[in-house]
Amino acid sequence: MKVSYPDLIGILSATEGLSLVPGGEERSMTRFCGESYRGYPCFKYTLPEGYDADCVSEICALQIIACKDAITVSAEGHGVLSVYPPGAKVSTAKFVLKGGFGLVRKCGLKILGRLTSYENYCVGMMKRHIDADTWYIANLAVDPLYQNRGLARKMLDPFFDYFDEIGSSAYLETHSASNVPFYEHFGFELVETGKLPGTDVTHYGMLRTPKR
Numbered sequence: 001m002k003v004s005y006p007d008l009i010g011i012l013s014a015t016e017g018l019s020l021v022p023g024g025e026e027r028s029m030t031r032f033c034g035e036s037y038r039g040y041p042c043f044k045y046t047l048p049e050g051y052d053a054d055c056v057s058e059i060c061a062l063q064i065i066a067c068k069d070a071i072t073v074s075a076e077g078h079g080v081l082s083v084y085p086p087g088a089k090v091s092t093a094k095f096v097l098k099g100g101f102g103l104v105r106k107c108g109l110k111i112l113g114r115l116t117s118y119e120n121y122c123v124g125m126m127k128r129h130i131d132a133d134t135w136y137i138a139n140l141a142v143d144p145l146y147q148n149r150g151l152a153r154k155m156l157d158p159f160f161d162y163f164d165e166i167g168s169s170a171y172l173e174t175h176s177a178s179n180v181p182f183y184e185h186f187g188f189e190l191v192e193t194g195k196l197p198g199t200d201v202t203h204y205g206m207l208r209t210p211k212r
Contacts, residue, residue, distance in 0.1 A: 049110070068091070078146035156186060180204055
C-alpha cells in the first residue's frame with residue numbers, strides 16, 4: 001500500500017509553479033537529468049563504460065518508478081525533485097523489470113552491480129545519521145537551460161516548511177564540494193564524508209534537522 005501524506009500533497013498542489021508528477025510521466029519529467037548531471041563525479045563510478053546522458057536520465061526515472069512511496073514534483077516542467085518519505089525503499093525487482101535490462105543493453109553488464117554497490121554505500125552512511133522520521137532527498141535536477149532561476153528553491157522550500165511543521169529531519173548526499181554550501185543555505189549540516197568504493201570520489205552526507 002502506498003503511504004499517503006494528504007496534507008503535504010495539498011501544500012504542493014497549491015504551490016504556484018509546481019505540479020505533482022503522476023505515474024507514467026516519470027521519464028518525460030526526468031528527460032533533462034542526463035545533461036543536468038553531466039560531469040557529476042559519482043557517475044564515474046556507476047557508469048563504468050563512460051558517461052551517457054540518456055542512461056542517467058533513465059536511472060533517475062527508474063528510481064522514481066521503483067519507489068512506490070516517492071513524492072515527485074516538477075517546477076514548470078524544467079526542474080524535478082523526488083523525495084522519499086521515512087521508510088520508503090526502491091524495489092530492486094521493479095527497477096530491473098521496468099528498465100534495468102535496457103540499461104544493461106545500453107550501458108554495459110556492469111551497471112547493475114555498480115548501482116547496487118553505490119546504493120549499499122549510500123544507505124550504510126545514511127543509516128548512521130537518520131532516525132525513523134527522516135525523509136530522503138533522492139533527486140534534485142534542473143534543466144541546464146533553466147538553472148539560476150530559483151527553480152530548485154521553488155521545489156525544496158515547501159518540503160522543508162512541511163518537515164519543520166511536523167518535526168522531521170531530511171537527509172541527502174552529494175558528490176560535489178560546491179553543493180555543500182548550497183545545501184547548508186537550506187539548513188543542512190555536513191555529517192560525514194567518505195570515498196565511493198575504490199575511487200577518489202568524495203561522498204558528502206548531509207542532514208537537516210527541523211527548525212521549529
